[in-house]
Amino acid sequence: MQARRVFLQQLALGLGLSSMADYSFAADPHTSDVPVDRPLRVALLGLGGYANIVAKGMQECKMAKITGLISGTPSKIDTWKKKYDIPDKNTYSYENIEDIRNNSEIDLVYVITPNSLHHKFVLEVAKTGKHIICEKPLADNAQQAREMIEACKKAGVRLYVGYRLHFEPHTQEVIRMREAGEFGKIMHVNNYMGFTIGDPTQWRLKKALAGGGAMMDVGVYSLNAARYCTGEEPIWVTAQESKTDPVKFKEVDETITFQLGFPSGIIANCGCTYNFNHSERLHLMGSKGWAEMVPAFGYGPIKGKTHLGPINQPSVNHQAYQMDGIAACILQNKPDPNVTGEEGLKDMIVVDAVYESIRKGGQKIMINS
Template structure:
């Protein structure tokens, strides 16, 4: 696999996100958790910034959107422009590069920019988009560290624009059903969480293995899935972290972490065991256990289909296009005044606080790091 996103797209039974369609009606108790069909008379006009593999997946997914529409692109690779114009009907007036991005502020036909550039560029690019007065989505991880995330939130607040993170699973029906069951007390008291996410990285020259562009390795890239999952499985915020790193290929992974296991302690006494890796496949699982029931998603974090089972039986939820659901959900909030979904910059900051603590623990030989709220 050449990238995490290529892996995620292909991992779940080889079904690409762009081809997913609903295969079953959601159970009645979960219907309220699936985003309402947005109003079709208004559309959020979106430009994608960075035209790599995941941007292509988002663009294809947006063809299914009801309230979000792809209208623009920002790229540093001019050779990509003709194909994008042809595939998605992008007009010349909505095409920008990294040098003239500030000019987007004068374009009334673009409402939001979705930043899908390498991780360590998110901070710079979100600040630029906010300064241009446009709403912004940043892909995960939001930044290199919590300090940068705070700066991004502050810049967007100052500019009066909305700031979201690409937590697509917060819109995914199987995931939402697990959260609903936890909130309804169907698992009883949560006792333990066990999450893992990873894949075997391919090209040793890819940007994800260069710290200057990636910010970190497996923890930054896929560890946030296990971490964020632990937070929505418990409904709590961790108060301490311990972490360990293992590296079997110090040449390939000389700049970034290869495999990290970490433990999260929560106020109620729950402990979550989590892990992430860049060095083996078939590691995509979320498992939450309570004193009255349990749930497992496996696959849990890829582009679909997500599959799950609980103590009550299989989770019967529809397979959906994650990217379309995410974009329509965010558009609904911006255009129709709905409450912000739980994918704002603040959610990204909470993850980065923990990621910082994970790396601090590793530097201190696995010491317990207490998180100050």
């Protein structure tokens, strides 16, 4: 298997939207011969739908293991501790999170709650001295993201965001080709992500829990991909919202299209939706070649091709690769991949601008740090 490439985030908080061009690569922990004394010991905070996917994926991890559980629902704790053999002393409620500071069997907490609870729980966990992974989007807005980064910095803990695709081999190959100049000058990017949302009573349709709708949930994929496809940071955005079901989507956005302008003159057309399926794609066009991935952002298998032919990379368990990649950073002192809190902040700055453009009738919004 080709060594898995992990991107180094070298920009410090406060530099805002400067270049993404400088990366370095770390060894794939799935092929590394570097031994570790023990796995990264992870507590899951929030035991909902995606936590189940993470937990299942982590059964394939070589360097990370679930050792703790945190939930506001006691019945979930009972079920999960039996399923994953977690002792009572490593289980916590939302009310006694501070007690994990004294638990030497937990190194890191993975926050997998509804979006609008990310800020609250990251601040609480940071005080315990445990490292943190927060599921995307990092926060409801850029200001919250800044506060989370600062709290972790003050506590001396690492903050990561759950951008699993930064560990996914097809995605990494496209970025490698772009950085190597194999596409020539990037001319245009077109990304879309969405699906038909189901249960109208779910938390994703409640602004108080979700922070927003399709843009917050799946629009971040289109946005983040536009950044890693160009290697640049956007300097302006225009955005439009359409809503075909004002009852179901009373509180949150249903479908948003947005355009990102980059310093080199590249324009990326992006979109996201909660109203239709079969819209998951990435398309990059350059002066010498192109890349297309369909599907591009889901849990897999990711499929793609370029002007040179199929992207021949392995299909992997995204959650296992993500957790082993982060474990390698913490346990083996590998360079931090491009999934730090600062990376999440950069996307939140743009998300804020998208919503501002919509409020102002599609007006072009200049993006500042």
